[in-house]
Amino acid sequence: MDERTLDEIIGRYPYPSGRTLGILREVQIKEKHIPMDTLKLVSEKLDTPLSDLFSLVTFYSFFSLKPVGEHLITVCMGTPCHVKGAEKILQSIQEHLGLSGDSSDGKYLETTPDNKFTVEIARCFGACSMAPVLHVDGDLYGYVTPEKIPEILTRYGWKR
Amino acid sequence: MPVNGRKRMVTITINKNQYLAEEGEIFLLTAMRLKIDIPHLCYEKALDPYGSCRLCMVEVVTCGKTEMTPACTIKVHNGLEILTDTPEVIKHRNILFELYLAEAPKSEVIKEMAAKYGVTKTRFLKKIVHDDPLLGKCILCGLCVRVCSEIMGTCAINFINRGPFTVVNTPFYEHNPDCAGCAACARVCPTNAIVFEDTEKDRVMRSWSGTTVPMMTCSSCNKPFAPEKLMHEIQSRLDPQINEDIRNMCPECRRRYISRREMKIPIT
Numbered sequence: 088m089d090e091r092t093l094d095e096i097i098g099r100y101p102y103p104s105g106r107t108l109g110i111l112r113e114v115q116i117k118e119k120h121i122p123m124d125t126l127k128l129v130s131e132k133l134d135t136p137l138s139d140l141f142s143l144v145t146f147y148s149f150f151s152l153k154p155v156g157e158h159l160i161t162v163c164m165g166t167p168c169h170v171k172g173a174e175k176i177l178q179s180i181q182e183h184l185g186l187s188g189d190s191s192d193g194k195y196l197e198t199t200p201d202n203k204f205t206v207e208i209a210r211c212f213g214a215c216s217m218a219p220v221l222h223v224d225g226d227l228y229g230y231v232t233p234e235k236i237p238e239i240l241t242r243y244g245w246k247r
Numbered sequence: 248m249p250v251n252g253r254k255r256m257v258t259i260t261i262n263k264n265q266y267l268a269e270e271g272e273i274f275l276l277t278a279m280r281l282k283i284d285i286p287h288l289c290y291e292k293a294l295d296p297y298g299s300c301r302l303c304m305v306e307v308v309t310c311g312k313t314e315m316t317p318a319c320t321i322k323v324h325n326g327l328e329i330l331t332d333t334p335e336v337i338k339h340r341n342i343l344f345e346l347y348l349a350e351a352p353k354s355e356v357i358k359e360m361a362a363k364y365g366v367t368k369t370r371f372l373k374k375i376v377h378d379d380p381l382l383g384k385c386i387l388c389g390l391c392v393r394v395c396s397e398i399m400g401t402c403a404i405n406f407i408n409r410g411p412f413t414v415v416n417t418p419f420y421e422h423n424p425d426c427a428g429c430a431a432c433a434r435v436c437p438t439n440a441i442v443f444e445d446t447e448k449d450r451v452m453r454s455w456s457g458t459t460v461p462m463m464t465c466s467s468c469n470k471p472f473a474p475e476k477l478m479h480e481i482q483s484r485l486d487p488q489i490n491e492d493i494r495n496m497c498p499e500c501r502r503r504y505i506s507r508r509e510m511k512i513p514i515t
Contacts, residue, residue: 141407142405192407192408192412193409193411
């Protein structure tokens with residue numbers, strides 16, 4: 088993110104209380120992730136230690152340090168979805184997209200090498216009646232089974 | 248109320264015995280002075296009590312009811328009644344030791360302390376500590392983070408991630424130019440998890456992603472003696488006259504220089 092855009096964002100937060108999260112949120116939405124250089128720039132401009140900002144960014148699951156791919160697949164891992172087999176859905180997606188499923192920071196967020204799909208997990212969408220659910224770029228899919236995964240992925244340009 | 252600058256002495260009851268104690272003192276310190284054994288890890292006198300290790304839990308009796316409270320956050324007042332060895336306290340402590348044995352499986356300090364209270368095994372899954380820069384000894388008490396920001400004002404390290412993935416390190420796990428190399432973090436660490444190394448020219452903070460701070464060499468004997476950034480920070484706060492006396496010398500050379508000057512021996 089260039090300095091002018093960042094200055095514009097910071098300018099919208101005249102009061103010190105609570106502005107850090109607001110600014111970082113806008114950066115995340117605009118860039119789809121928090122670039123390292125931008126975080127360093129924010130730290131300089133707000134006169135906040137970089138370690139504090141990094142701590143915040145790694146704490147909240149909303150922020151991501153890695154770029155997000157073209158399509159974002161969010162798999163619900165709330166209790167009802169878990170009971171209805173969300174674990175198997177996630178595994179199936181991982182197998183189809185060739186992702187490892189390893190996470191060293193506790194946030195599950197993985198992107199395919201061709202930068203086409205990013206898979207993340209969420210705690211609850213509030214659509215428990217349709218469990219298990221997932222959404223791709225905001226389109227909600229309910230009553231998902233591992234067999235339905237290839238069909239859903241094909242709609243977003245996935246090839247076997 | 249302090250009378251004539253002295254603290255008021257009050258009567259407190261610990262395990263049904265009465266003692267005299269200074270009003271306003273931290274209860275953990277009172278107990279330590281009275282040789283009443285309370286295990287603790289995260290108390291550091293340079294910082295405010297934080298109560299993060301939860302090991303110093305005792306029961307406070309108020310109106311016949313008891314309440315579990317960390318001893319380091321209790322201030323002594325008249326009529327304070329404390330129980331330090333009730334079955335509940337012991338049970339709490341033993342479970343905590345088991346959790347610590349799983350969290351920091353390589354820490355000798357934890358092992359020794361737990362063994363002293365009869366806990367040698369843990370029911371919990373031990374943390375896998377392969378390649379851990381903190382050697383599998385960190386208990387996440389936060390002393391290093393607090394000493395770095397509250398005392399030194401450098402904020403070089405902080406907590407990263409959350410829940411079971413929480414670690415302490417530098418931002419982006421890389422060399423942090425903010426670090427002054429004071430090693431206060433290593434000094435306050437209750438489990439000696441933080442490692443650093445002084446090489447010929449630099450101080451390398453091994454635990455903090457290899458953060459390297461150049462050392463200042465003594466202007467007299469040319470030996471490295473303190474991190475450069477730390478010395479500059481100290482010198483910026485000192486009186487110019489004192490700085491003049493220090494002349495970037497190591498403590499040994501400085502002592503020799505000043506004593507010779509005071510005794511009017513020619514300086515060679």
